[in-house]
Amino acid sequence: MISVPQHTSVLIVGAGPSGLMMAAQLLRNGVQPVIIDIKQGPTNQSKALAVQARSLEIYRQLGIVDKIISEGKQAGGLAFNMGGEQLVSISLKDMGEPQTLFPFIHLYPQSKNERALLEYLTTACCPVYWETTLISLTRNNNTLQVSMQNGNTTFKLSCDYIIGADGAHSVVRKQLGIPFTGDTYQHKFYLADIELASAMDGRQVNLFVGKSGFAGFFPMPQEGSFRVVASLPDGLEDREYLQLSDVLPELENITRAKIEVDHINWFTTYKLHHRMAEKFSDGRCFLIGDAAHIHSPVGGQGMNTGLQDAYNLGWKLAAVVNGQIKEDILGSYAAERVPVAKDLLNTTDHMFNVITSRSWFSGLLKRYVIPNALKLVWKNESMRGYFFKQVSQTGISYRDSKINLQLGHSGKIKAGDRLPYLEIYDEKKKAKTDIHAWCNKPGFTLITLGEIKESFLFTLAKWITQDYNGNINFFHLPPSENNQHIFDVFEVKTGARKALIIRPDMHIGYINDAVDIEMMNNYLRNIVGFIS
Template sequence: METDVLVVGAGPTGLALGIDLARRGVAALVVERAEALFPGSRGKGLQPRTMEVFDDLGVLDAIRTAGGLYPVGMLWQDGRRTGEYRMFDAVEPSEDAPYTEPWMVPQWRTQQILRARLEELGGKVAFGREVVGLDQDEGGVRARFASGEVVTARYAVAADGGRSTVRRLLGIGMTGEAVDPYPTLVADVRISGLDRDNWHIFPPGGAGDDYLAICPLPGTEDFQLVARFPEATAPDLSLEGVRKVVAARSHLAPESVTELRWASDFRPRAALADRFRSGRVFLAGDAAHVHSPAGGQGLNTSVQDAYNLGWKLGAVLRDGADAALLGSYDEERRPVAADMLGLSTRVHRGETRRGEATRQLGLGYRDSPLTRETRTHPGPLRAGDRAPDARVAGIRLFDAFRGPHWTLLALGDVEAPEPDGRTRLVRGPAPGTYGPGLYLVRPDGYVGWAGDTPAGLPDYLARFGRR
């Protein structure tokens, strides 16, 4: 088999990348070692920036239908409600940021939605394909599966999780630390005796016990159960094991847990791959960075890895851009992942609250080699920043950005060149969040170039194979 891009792993990262490549006309094969999509709720929190990405990828309506806002935490002690806990401060949506609060969707449901969108665009997932060998040369990558099949691709992307086989085959190290030495059980259960309006939190109640949290999962009849254990304990992942934990740490009877749908255990850690690229192979998602789940950054940072890499692969494979463009993936995403790892760890240890930084709307690439700020007196929005939403001459900018193209904003009294076939032009008065000027918005929603005049713009665009 031959393809342009081999994507190893059908989690949120691999599926999002498959979607982005498919809509650009890039032939991509997404392969998954398992026989089906991941069945658990694990990465259930979608940050506002990821909601913007999903808007562009065409899955936002389905994601919003499938999920809901985070419920208010309800603290329990000895069978009594003792207080409320809000995980996030409420932030009102605004014109520049229409999504401001995290959205809860079980990971398995997010993956179903992404897979359906991939198939709608003509892509597919090949299940039961375990990569056991990998080699590359100047012409491409050869991946060998356990079945003996071989796939040849021009590029490959490892999106195969924290224990990435591809990362190991490449010999790329991963540096990290234990965030918490205590093992944690996470399970999807059906349970009676608790309302679905609250996230039920049972603080430690005795020697050897630790917390228990039971959260209703929107759009389902399930709850996600999380329990932490003493360091030397191995969590029992059976139905009876989960029932014992619930009975010991709450006022509920063991039989309140009526069904165990999925369970896993882990020790929270933070780790970063030494590099995100080896030749023609890229690391994305958990294969590149592993987070504590406390900050709600792992899945979101992973999807945004895919969003950053997808348009660059498209530019090289379909638009004739120089392959050197792909070097910017590591340069842009590795610093972001490092920052998000630090944030996740601080949230886990109670050193900071979940707030503006965890929403990921402030992330950007001002120091990227792809960023050009040419204005004499830049305003608060600079090249490299996320391009906010607004209305310009009756056009919603997020509607204008949607799709695999560049967008040129000519705001205020400025001269603008006629766009080429892959750039959409929007003219009109300058919103306050932008200020007057020319803003060239990248396909991933960041300002790549900004200027007072078009001088230098054609040369900038030429780097991306604009033909």
């Protein structure tokens, strides 16, 4: 029989990537959650494969990115094939430079993501209660009462907040009665993790399209291993107990190549859905990841979006639980993440429908329009950079959020945007660092730019220490030839100043051309909701 506390501030239901990241973010910010999952343990199936740059930036903050980089590999390129002919091939290598420290698509399966996060939780002495099912959820004023079952034992637990990270069939969402609207794609698909004897580029994503369907070969970290995602051939969609050998003839027909398989690690058939919860929060209950939204696998966005859901909500919830920020800030989670999910759902849906459609018009698009469009985009540096921003999720902005404040000159970078990645030369230490590294510690970060007297810098440091009890980190960057590019990016003219307050999720919360304590205090107290 397991021993679960009778009360917890936060209960997380679901220990997939989103739930584990949620627990990691709470722990990083000083809150110990309880996390349960119906499964026996972490998945041993690869599932999601791509880790985008924005997720790697989150892993860097957690201090575990080196492990993730060393155990995966960078996607080197993308080839688009039709009728046995390669219509276009583009390089994906370091395509996002200099936008991020991780300017690539990293191939690192979900199973390894889960284990990396579990190691982080274990180090912080936060167990996952496996084989534990949520039976019921009731609300009593500001307390939530849940009934759970482990084996033959049923037990109760009270909590202040509950996070539904329990996937597309979320029990939390169903208990709350939140509709999960959307649709199911027409055709059925199969997924296979295989080791190939036949030659295929182990760093290149190969997409094959034909009149009868499509197939994608995605290289996995292990040499010679590939994830194959393909449409199920006509005539097999209703057959039970399918094996790879049943679909291999059609796969070879689409690829126009002999597929020699050394070993099959995983084979499954499934229907794909695109659905979204009507709302992402209800009182003290929140939905993240697949419990809130599911969509097609185009672009490797699903797992990464769930990780960002947790990243967005985690610091806010921890600040409320710790009594630092008023509870009103929790309303910004849904306000910021629902538009992201809607845009993603629409984009991936349109792209997936084009790729999987068997109409003559779609065939024309795939043979002539898509390859030429890719060639055009890749020749143009700015268009290539835009493409990377969308895929990497570094382009996500919360400019319309009510917890941001833009003052002074309105430049290219605004409050709500992700803090751009910029290298910094530390004049005192005579060493290189970067602006993201300045935001590695939990909490908000104040960054001032320009010529500021040392006495006023001491005043700023004293204000932060006395009024915010160490919950705001502080860095100052004076003008220098080595760091002029940073002043150019933030449009700080000679002799001018700028103040930035960076949220814990590395989005800019506040920008002002003046370094004014009263204005910053107004932002932190009245807009963010810091408690005196």
